[in-house]
Amino acid sequence: GEFYWVLGNTTDKAYKYTAAWVYTGDSIDHSGEIATATGIAFNGQNIVIAGFSEGAFFEYTRSGTYTGFTFSSAFLPRSVVWDGTFYYSVNIDATVVQYTSAGVLNATFPVNPASFTAYALTYDGVNFWVSENFSSISIAHEYTPLFVATGKTVSLGTPGANATPYNFGNNLFFTQDAASNIDTLKEFSSSLSAVGVGDWFKIL
Secondary structure, X not given: XXXXXXXXXXXXXXXXEEOOOXXXXXXXXXXXXXXXXXXXXXXXXXXXXXEOOOOEEEEEOXXXXXXXXXXXXXXXXXXXXXXXXXXXXEOOOOEEEXXXXXOOEEEEEEOOOOOOOEEEEEEOOOOEEEEEEOOOOEEEEEEOOOOOEEEEEEEOOOOOOOEOOOOEEOOEEEEEEOOOOOOEEEEEOOOOOEOOHHHOEEOO
């Protein structure tokens, strides 16, 4: 079946939800490897989590076991994305880094326009999106697979107090209000239309 994995803000865990956003009760405890997780991706077999403080990526089985596979990031990673062939991450200076499936750095792509602070990266199945964050609003910019700007942008909403509006998931955009240990997220589809307020959900 189809599931979503969502990182907790201060819980050191990733949580598993059904396609209808029902919490399954399953989670991955990454506290033994990662202090600050900033991204999560599925590589077709296992789950890879970005460790910001560690400057590295760590792989886990879907049952939550650390596989022992890790690879270093060229920068402190803000996210991790898998497109079926390569891993990608972005750093705060808006440089996208591409890694092979073995974790070897393969290419870098600067995507930094003026006043751009990058917070996350996602892949919609065709193109990539890089989010920037201002003090009042978060915006995502679309790029081709070679990271040429298409000119398309989408507002990810106005963050609330202590918000971290950069949490993406593969093919989905999220805004996150991290005012407490329980994160509230709102889903935006890759067609860029916001879903109803009833689709807010909480990590338990």
